Amino acid sequence: MIVSIETVRAALEAALRGAGVGRENAALQASLLIEAEMRGLASHGLLRLPRIVERIRNGVCAPHAEGAHRWRASHLLDVDGQHGLGPVVAMRALDAVCERAAQGGVAVACIRNNNHLGMLAWYAQTVAERGYTLVALSTSEALVHPWGGRRAMLGTNPIAIGVPVGFDADADADADADADADADADADADMNGGANSRVAPRALVMDMATSLVAMGKIHDYANRGEPLEAGWALDAAGEPTLDAQAAKHGSIAPFGGAKGYALGLAFEVLVTALTGGAIGTEITGTLDSHTACNKGDVFIVIAPQREAALHARIAAYLDAVRECEPADARRPVSVPGDRSAASRAHALAHGLNVDARLWHTLETLAAAQGVA
Amino acid sequence: MIVSIETVRAALEAALRGAGVGRENAALQASLLIEAEMRGLASHGLLRLPRIVERIRNGVCAPHAEGAHRWRASHLLDVDGQHGLGPVVAMRALDAVCERAAQGGVAVACIRNNNHLGMLAWYAQTVAERGYTLVALSTSEALVHPWGGRRAMLGTNPIAIGVPVGFDADADADADADADADADADADADMNGGANSRVAPRALVMDMATSLVAMGKIHDYANRGEPLEAGWALDAAGEPTLDAQAAKHGSIAPFGGAKGYALGLAFEVLVTALTGGAIGTEITGTLDSHTACNKGDVFIVIAPQREAALHARIAAYLDAVRECEPADARRPVSVPGDRSAASRAHALAHGLNVDARLWHTLETLAAAQGVA
Numbered sequence: 001m002i003v004s005i006e007t008v009r010a011a012l013e014a015a016l017r018g019a020g021v022g023r024e025n026a027a028l029q030a031s032l033l034i035e036a037e038m039r040g041l042a043s044h045g046l047l048r049l050p051r052i053v054e055r056i057r058n059g060v061c062a063p064h065a066e067g068a069h070r071w072r073a074s075h076l077l078d079v080d081g082q083h084g085l086g087p088v089v090a091m092r093a094l095d096a097v098c099e100r101a102a103q104g105g106v107a108v109a110c111i112r113n114n115n116h117l118g119m120l121a122w123y124a125q126t127v128a129e130r131g132y133t134l135v136a137l138s139t140s141e142a143l144v145h146p147w148g149g150r151r152a153m154l155g156t157n158p159i160a161i162g163v164p165v166g167f168d169a170d171a172d173a174d175a176d177a178d179a180d181a182d183a184d185a186d187a188d189a190d191m192n193g194g195a196n197s198r199v200a201p202r203a204l205v206m207d208m209a210t211s212l213v214a215m216g217k218i219h220d221y222a223n224r225g226e227p228l229e230a231g232w233a234l235d236a237a238g239e240p241t242l243d244a245q246a247a248k249h250g251s252i253a254p255f256g257g258a259k260g261y262a263l264g265l266a267f268e269v270l271v272t273a274l275t276g277g278a279i280g281t282e283i284t285g286t287l288d289s290h291t292a293c294n295k296g297d298v299f300i301v302i303a304p305q306r307e308a309a310l311h312a313r314i315a316a317y318l319d320a321v322r323e324c325e326p327a328d329a330r331r332p333v334s335v336p337g338d339r340s341a342a343s344r345a346h347a348l349a350h351g352l353n354v355d356a357r358l359w360h361t362l363e364t365l366a367a368a369q370g371v372a
Numbered sequence: 373m374i375v376s377i378e379t380v381r382a383a384l385e386a387a388l389r390g391a392g393v394g395r396e397n398a399a400l401q402a403s404l405l406i407e408a409e410m411r412g413l414a415s416h417g418l419l420r421l422p423r424i425v426e427r428i429r430n431g432v433c434a435p436h437a438e439g440a441h442r443w444r445a446s447h448l449l450d451v452d453g454q455h456g457l458g459p460v461v462a463m464r465a466l467d468a469v470c471e472r473a474a475q476g477g478v479a480v481a482c483i484r485n486n487n488h489l490g491m492l493a494w495y496a497q498t499v500a501e502r503g504y505t506l507v508a509l510s511t512s513e514a515l516v517h518p519w520g521g522r523r524a525m526l527g528t529n530p531i532a533i534g535v536p537v538g539f540d541a542d543a544d545a546d547a548d549a550d551a552d553a554d555a556d557a558d559a560d561a562d563m564n565g566g567a568n569s570r571v572a573p574r575a576l577v578m579d580m581a582t583s584l585v586a587m588g589k590i591h592d593y594a595n596r597g598e599p600l601e602a603g604w605a606l607d608a609a610g611e612p613t614l615d616a617q618a619a620k621h622g623s624i625a626p627f628g629g630a631k632g633y634a635l636g637l638a639f640e641v642l643v644t645a646l647t648g649g650a651i652g653t654e655i656t657g658t659l660d661s662h663t664a665c666n667k668g669d670v671f672i673v674i675a676p677q678r679e680a681a682l683h684a685r686i687a688a689y690l691d692a693v694r695e696c697e698p699a700d701a702r703r704p705v706s707v708p709g710d711r712s713a714a715s716r717a718h719a720l721a722h723g724l725n726v727d728a729r730l731w732h733t734l735e736t737l738a739a740a741q742g743v744a
Contacts, residue, residue, distance in 0.1 A: 073675060075447050076477025105448025106480045108674055133642060135507075135672075149696035149705040161638040163645045206638035208631045238697060256628025259580050262708040265693070266533040266578035270505060272686055273535045273676045279689045300507075300672060302480055303445060304645045314641055317651045321637070324521035325610060333521040336634040 001359060004351045008034060012049055014366035019056045020063040025088045032087045036119040037354075038347035039340035043216035044119040046354060050361055052085070052115075054289035061085060061115050066092045075100055075107040078275075081114030083292060089114045090123060094299055098132055101301040111297040112277040116286055121207035121340065124162025127301060128203035135300040136160040139271050139279075140286040144211045145251040147261035150238025152251035153280050155295065156209040157267040164304060165318070166202035166311045202315060206336040210264035212253040215287075218244050271296040373731060376723045381406060384421055386738035391428045392435040397460045404459045408491040409726075410719035411712035415588035416491040418726060422733055424457070424487075426661035433457060433487050438464045447472055447479040450647075453486030455664060461486045462495060466671055470504055473673040483669040484649040488658050493579035493712065496534025499673060500575035507672040508532040511643050511651075512658040516583045517623040519633035522610025524623035525652050527667065528581040529639040536676060537690070538574035538683045574687060578708040582636030584625040587659075590616050643668040 009030055016026035029052065037045030055061035065084030069092075072078045077097055081089040093109040100107035117123070120136045127134035140155035213232050221228055222244035233247035234240055241247055254261040272279040275296030285293030324333045354362075381402055388398035401424065409417030427433035437456030441464075444450045449469055453461040465481040472479035489495070492508045499506035512527035585604050593600055594616035605619035606612055613619055626633040644651040649668030657665030696705045726734075 071477075072677075073475065073477030075479075076675060103445065104476060105443075105445030106478055106672075107447075108478045133645060135642075146693050146696050146705045148699055148703055149693070150699055151696060153693050153696055159635070161642055163638070163641050165641065165645065204638065204641045206634045208634055238699070255631045259627045260631070262578045262580055263531070265708060266535070266576065269535050269537065269576045269686055269690070270507075270533055272689075273505060273537065273682070274674060276677050276679065276682050279685060280692065300478075300674075302646060302672075303448060305648050307648065310645070310648050313651060314644055317644075318641070320652065321518050321521070321525050324518050324523060324525055327520050327522055327610070331520055333518045336637060 001354055001356050002351045003354050003359060005034060005038070005347065008037075008046065008352055008354070008362075011362045011366040012046070015049060015053055015362065016063075018366070018368065019053045021056070021085065022064065025063075025066070025085060028087050028091060029085050032118045032122050034352075035122045035125075035344075037352055038344040039119070039121065040343035041119050041121075041340070043214055043220075046352075046362060047358055048116075048118065050365065051289055053365055055115065058290045060285060060290060060292045065089065067111070067114070069093070069096055072110075075104050077107065077109045079109055079111040079114070081111055083113055083115065086115040086117045087122070090117055090297065090299070091126075094123065094127060094134075094301070097299060097301045098127065098130055101132055101303050106300070106302045108274070108301070109297075109299040110275040111299075112275045113292075113294065114297055115293045117297055119207065120158050120160030121162075121205050121337070123299070124160040124205045124207060125203060126162075127299075128162035128164045128205060131164050131304070131306075133164065133302040133304045134160070134162040135302075136162075137267050137271050137298045139268055139277065139283060139295040139297075141283045141295075142281045143215050143252055144254050144261075144264060145234055145238075146265070147254055147258045150234060150251075154210075154254070154261075154264050154268055155283060155286075156211040156214065156252075157264045157271075158207065158209040159267065160205070160207040162206075163204045163314075164202070164311075165204055165314045166308075202311075204314075204318065204335070204337065208255075210254055210260055210267065212255045212260070215248075215252060218247045218252065222248055271298050274298050373726060373728050374723045375726050375731060377406060377410070377719065380409075380418065380724055380726070380734075383734050383738040384418070387421060387425055387734065388435075390738070390740065391425045393428070393457065394436065397435075397438070397457060400459050400463060401457050404490045404494050406724075407494045407497075407716075409724055410716040411491070411493065412715035413491050413493075413712070415586055418724075418734060419730055420488075420490065422737065423661055425737055427487065430662045432657060432662060432664045437461065439483070439486070441465070441468055444482075447476045449479065449481045451481055451483040451486070453483055455485055455487065458487040458489045459494070462489055462669065462671070463498075466495065466499060466506075466673070469671060469673045470499065470502055473504055473675050478672070478674045480646070480673070481669075481671040482647040483671075484647045485664075485666065486669055487665045489669055491579065492530050492532030493534075493577050493709070495671070496532040496577045496579060497575060498534075499671075500534035500536045500577060503536050503676070503678075505536065505674040505676045506532070506534040507674075508534075509639050509643050509670045511640055511649065511655060511667040511669075513655045513667075514653045515587050515624055516626050516633075516636060517606055517610075518637070519626055519630045522606060522623075526582075526626070526633070526636050526640055527655060527658075528583040528586065528624075529636040529643075530579065530581040531639065532577070532579040534578075535576045535686075536574070536683075537576055537686045538680075574683075576686075576690065576707070576709065580627075582626055582632055582639065584627040584632070587620075587624060590619045590624065594620055643670050646670050 012030035013026045065082035067089040068080040097107035097109045142152040144154040227242040235246040235250040277296030278294040285291040384402035385398045434455045437454035439461040440452040469479035469481045514524040516526040599614040607618040607622040647668030650666040657663040
């Protein structure tokens with residue numbers, strides 16, 4: 001069913017407020033879930049809300065915690081997340097490191113004891129819109145097998161990168177830029193979320209897990225009784241399987257074979273070394289409703305160059321990539337973020353298509369607990 | 373033919389000294405090439421030396437330049453490489469940012485106008501041995517096609533990550549660590565280069581291009597007249613090809629499909645945005661002997677936590693990954709860097725196996741130009 005974004009927002013905020021979350025933080029958590037849903041990443045969207053409320057009820061998510069900050073050095077921030085809401089702790093940390101990066105050019109936040117961050121693209125977009133470059137890394141419970149191994153020992157360990165590629169205050173500023181390319185205003189708008197009335201700074205946003213598929217996708221296939229594709233997953237005994245039910249108790253493959261495994265493992269070690277969080281099979285609390293979350297998150301924020309000519313060169317390059325002759329004429333080449341931006345623009349214009357049962361659950365949570 | 377490492381080192385240094393490189397910088401450049409050769413990365417090893425000498429002769433590599441440093445902010449360093457030798461400019465930049473990271477917890481170097489860095493693992497290993505975490509990114513001439521596109525628009529855009537996982541002054545320090553795992557001293561030694569008499573701090577080092585294969589591999593196959601594997605490359609017209617000769621004039625695939633493409637593109641944009649270097653098909657001078665090199669390099673150096681218990685936990689995790697039951701009993705699971713460390717240990721013990729024609733070229737360069 002189609003629900004307007006404002007109706008969804010009101011329901012999510014009411015449910016969170018009823019669970020004891022303050023107004024501002026409820027809005028932050030709701031925004032993250034709605035952004036994920038709008039971008040077509042339903043696995044990180046509205047369906048997460050019931051679990052978040054359960055985690056608060058079960059005492060493994062502290063609704064008021066925003067994280068305790070301690071500067072280990074002038075540009076390196078340690079954050080004890082105090083088991084707060086993932087995006088609340090993360091945004092407070094990002095506020096602090098963006099301010100420090102504005103002074104010193106770079107700052108890093110190392111977060112532990114924080115709940116699930118949700119869609120990393122949201123942080124990359126937000127930070128890029130403030131004019132900073134972000135590299136975000138996080139870990140998760142072990143779901144991915146080493147390349148050539150039989151059981152889950154790595155998290156899905158996502159990386160997101162956000163790079164501002166323009167600081168124009170309005171869409172017409174393109175005309176001022178020293179661009180030698182035929183910058184396509186529509187493509188730029190699409191890249192930034194299209195129908196949004198506020199013209200955001202242009203940004204390249206890339207967000208990907210280092211697993212071949214998401215565990216959420218395995219669960220989807222299991223729910224629909226569909227077979228997996230070969231190479232996606234192993235069963236609990238470590239044998240390749242196309243049975244999604246069996247894969248739920250097994251492990252999923254890293255993307256890109258040995259290279260993707262190497263990357264995911266390096267992220268696992270880097271995040272643990274910087275945050276002091278748990279590692280590998282010791283990580284808990286990223287999937288269930290009752291276990292404290294002990295993984296780590298790392299945000300590297302860098303102040304980029306601000307020359308308009310440079311940003312015009314990068315924007316022209318991205319347009320040239322989009323215009324690269326496609327292997328299949330029906331499938332034009334896209335740049336990371338293009339498809340989610342188109343999905344977001346559609347949602348802004350037409351509302352969200354929400355599963356009826358999920359919507360009923362959300363409405364019930366909002367009505368039972370709502371104070372709005 | 374087998375040549376001792378010291379004989380190789382003397383020849384490389386003589387050739388570089390003869391081309392006008394100072395003693396210390398010749399040793400640095402030679403060390404990088406020898407390390408690559410020892411680790412089994414011949415494409416980044418001794419065969420690069422003749423091209424480096426040619427580039428100096430042709431005036432596109434300045435033998436004395438070490439890079440001009442300008443701190444854009446207190447922890448963000450801009451380096452104009454002045455077209456110096458890649459590793460010379462890079463190590464001077466790393467010296468500066470490591471010192472700043474020691475104070476502020478993190479520092480970043482943004483390098484442009486620098487020659488080819490060579491094997492990134494060397495920088496990651498060196499920085500990790502100093503006790504810092506490194507994330508290194510670089511770009512190259514466009515060789516990789518966008519996912520679903522027909523022509524080369526991205527560099528091979530490698531990433532290297534180095535993480536210290538122990539600060540012991542000697543191998544026995546393991547016994548002091550608060551490890552609850554059966555740390556395997558042999559495995560640790562192997563990971564650090566085995567037979568090296570100096571016991572280096574343990575480190576995880578990961579180094580990979582975001583292309584599916586290296587262009588050097590395509591050239592190898594072309595030289596040997598062997599067909600490529602399906603999916604590796606496109607010809608100049610953008611059609612899939614197994615013909616290595618045709619692929620030399622075409623493009624190579626990103627690793628990991630759409631995800632690897634997204635990652636490589638994000639690196640291309642991130643490096644360009646931070647360094648102001650060239651982007652995409654505008655990048656020159658990473659492959660030939662006569663064109664100035666205009667790509668960018670980025671080094672992010674972070675001071676990690678130094679708790680022994682944390683490092684013991686990470687080391688135990690890496691050992692557990694190595695002991696993960698393998699899919700194929702003959703191929704145990706390895707951790708990034710294991711195989712190159714074994715190759716390095718073998719080379720240290722037995723010398724290098726150098727192609728006879730290449731060795732003749734190197735000896736000729738050393739004799740003709742040598743001052744040693």
